[in-house]
Amino acid sequence: LRGLSDLDLKCESSSFIANDTLKTAGFDVSPKQSEPFENAIVFLPRAKGEAQNLIAKAVAQTPNGWIIVDGQKTDGIASLAKLIAQNVTIAGSYSKGHGKVIWFHASGAQALCAWRAEEPHQIKGEFVTAPGVFSADGVDPASAMLLEHIPTDLKGEVVDLGAGWGFLSSGVLMQSPGVNKLHLIEDNATALDCARHNVPDPRAVFHWNDALRWKPDVPVQTVIMNPPFHTSRNADPSIGIAFIKAAARMLKPSG
Numbered sequence: 001l002r003g004l005s006d007l008d009l010k011c012e013s014s015s016f017i018a019n020d021t022l023k024t025a026g027f028d029v030s031p032k033q034s035e036p037f038e039n040a041i042v043f044l045p046r047a048k049g050e051a052q053n054l055i056a057k058a059v060a061q062t063p064n065g066w067i068i069v070d071g072q073k074t075d076g077i078a079s080l081a082k083l084i085a086q087n088v089t090i091a092g093s094y095s096k097g098h099g100k101v102i103w104f105h106a107s108g109a110q111a112l113c114a115w116r117a118e119e120p121h122q123i124k125g126e127f128v129t130a131p132g133v134f135s136a137d138g139v140d141p142a143s144a145m146l147l148e149h150i151p152t153d154l155k156g157e158v159v160d161l162g163a164g165w166g167f168l169s170s171g172v173l174m175q176s177p178g179v180n181k182l183h184l185i186e187d188n189a190t191a192l193d194c195a196r197h198n199v200p201d202p203r204a205v206f207h208w209n210d211a212l213r214w215k216p217d218v219p220v221q222t223v224i225m226n227p228p229f230h231t232s233r234n235a236d237p238s239i240g241i242a243f244i245k246a247a248a249r250m251l252k253p254s255g
Helices: 016-024 048-061 077-085 110-115 141-149 167-175 189-198 237-250
Strands: 010-012 028-030 040-043 066-072 090-096 099-105 121-123 127-129 156-161 179-186 204-208 222-225
Touching (some): 040 048, 048 066, 066 077, 127 189, 156 167, 156 237, 167 189, 167 222, 179 189
Parallel strands (some): 010 028, 040 066, 179 204
16 A cells, blocks of 8 residues: 555555554555545455445446556455456456456446345344355354353353454353443444444444454353354464453453
């Protein structure tokens, strides 16, 4: 992005960490940009549905400019480029290392607006999710198994680290009436918006924040989590370890 610093650049990311980092670097950034733009760059995420949604949003908000799509081959840039080429004329492309960039003009790409999936969708008849959030197509089996083994007599304040769209928090609040407050900590603003739908319990408090840096006002009794173990396609146990260390710092001695 530094190569574009002489432009009137506005950034959009649902990640709290990305927002915090970009703001510190001096960029104008928010979870959602709504105005029209002259040109747009989409940095491809791993989830195909989220990628298509971002491209459709870029086309809709850039009616007369260029759309640039930049991605890693491991994140599906090649297959997505083929999909785009079925609907629009690609003006150019450039490949280097493990990455690829393509660009096309938005004026001839209105067909891609059909990829837009802004509204959350319902799963299992009770929960809503959205493209790009973890386990967007159904309840994560590991989270479901974990909930079966969480004690039903929890009390006091509870923290759900990396709460996602709220499955664990919803279950804990339903099965543990002794909980008086449950903090949902989530980096992904889209996932947290879904959690607000999925966890309407007044005991729930929602925090768009970095799970590894957020701290409660007072130590809590319990921390629950199904932490991430990936930032790329390769598993990284150190992420889960960092979540456990963060949880330990939040707990009462008896927690």
